[in-house]
Amino acid sequence: MTSARRILLVHAHPDDETINNGATMARYVAEGAQVTLLTCTLGEEGEILVPELAQLAADQADQLGGYRIWELRGAMDALGVTDIRFLGGAGRYRDSGMMGVPANGHPRAFWNADLDEAVAHAVAVVREVRPQVVVTYDENGGYGHPDHIQAHRVAMGAVAAAADPAYRPDLGEAWTVAKVYWCCVPRSVLQQGIEAMAAAGDETLFQGVTSADDIPFAVPDDVVTAAVDGTAFSSHKDAAMRAHPTQILVDGPFFALSNNLGLEVLGVEYYRLVQGERGPAGPGPEGWEDDLFAGLPA
Ligand SMILES: CC(=O)N[C@H]1[C@@H](O[C@@H]2[C@H](O)[C@H](O)[C@@H](O)[C@H](O)[C@H]2O)O[C@H](CO)[C@@H](O)[C@@H]1O
Numbered sequence: 210m211t212s213a214r215r216i217l218l219v220h221a222h223p224d225d226e227t228i229n230n231g232a233t234m235a236r237y238v239a240e241g242a243q244v245t246l247l248t249c250t251l252g253e254e255g256e257i258l259v260p261e262l263a264q265l266a267a268d269q270a271d272q273l274g275g276y277r278i279w280e281l282r283g284a285m286d287a288l289g290v291t292d293i294r295f296l297g298g299a300g301r302y303r304d305s306g307m308m309g310v311p312a313n314g315h316p317r318a319f320w321n322a323d324l325d326e327a328v329a330h331a332v333a334v335v336r337e338v339r340p341q342v343v344v345t346y347d348e349n350g351g352y353g354h355p356d357h358i359q360a361h362r363v364a365m366g367a368v369a370a371a372a373d374p375a376y377r378p379d380l381g382e383a384w385t386v387a388k389v390y391w392c393c394v395p396r397s398v399l400q401q402g403i404e405a406m407a408a409a410g411d412e413t414l415f416q417g418v419t420s421a422d423d424i425p426f427a428v429p430d431d432v433v434t435a436a437v438d439g440t441a442f443s444s445h446k447d448a449a450m451r452a453h454p455t456q457i458l459v460d461g462p463f464f465a466l467s468n469n470l471g472l473e474v475l476g477v478e479y480y481r482l483v484q485g486e487r488g489p490a491g492p493g494p495e496g497w498e499d500d501l502f503a504g505l506p507a
């Protein structure tokens with residue numbers, strides 16, 4: 210049976226969905242919405258935080274992509290998400306590595322994807338799922354990773370193309386997504402996390418960042434338009450993060466990637482509405498929506 214409320218999240222690598230939207234996904238699953246994850250690559254070029262798995266790396270057995278599919282399924286089990294898709298099918302597009310590395314030139318690197326082809330794959334998902342809400346990254350992919358930038362381009366291109374009845378009718382009936390959001394983290398929230406890390410001092414495994422201005426994905430508070438309170442699902446998000454051990458280390462209320470820079474695990478997740486009508490404000494003082502489906506027919 211199709212749920213009344215349907216949300217599609219478009220991400221670059223296994224782990225981005227949990228880091229950016231884990232609590233939101235768990236909350237909407239619990240509320241009976243259909244939550245669909247579309248991940249564009251398998252994360253083949255990732256670093257590996259688990260020493261026993263180091264040989265899976267791209268420059269050795271090159272098996273990290275398959276392993277991260279398994280990690281992703283475990284993370285989605287923790288959140289209750291069952292609809293997990295890979296753009297063009299698992300393995301179609303390869304993790305491009307960080308901007309400027311040789312892996313950017315791999316023939317299957319997502320950064321080299323034919324955008325029209327990649328958008329068509331995403332349109333097929335949009336027209337099948339028919340989500341009222343789509344979530345992806347801003348035009349810089351949050352922090353400038355090529356796969357994040359490309360995921361943004363594919364997601365935004367697919368939202369536009371899916372709505373056009375003249376575009377590829379073979380990919381399904383046209384569907385207009387009502388609201389599109391970009392993931393974001395307000396600078397003030399990051400600064401609070403930095404101060405919490407500093408207060409933790411030697412109690413945490415991680416290095417501290419000195420200022421939110423040093424974090425590339427910090428945004429001014431005034432561009433945020435929604436805050437989804439998923440604190441009731443923080444344990445789900447914690448478990449989902451721990452399901453990505455090659456990429457994420459969790460230590461109490463903090464997590465870090467292979468750069469060992471500690472960040473707070475956020476139970477409230479933030480969004481910027483970029484397409485569609487803003488719904489009624491939630492109870493918070495900022496006037497932000499507290500539900501991504503706010504203002505849409507029940
Ligand atoms: C969260 C995210 O997008 N992770 C990507 C990213 O990983 C970073 C990369 O390994 C970098 O070299 C490290 O310094 C940084 O700590 C990592 O987060 O890029 C990987 C390669 O494209 C990708 O697999 C991973 O999912």
Ligand SMILES: [Zn+2]
Nearest residue numbers: 221222225357
């Ligand atoms: Zn990523």
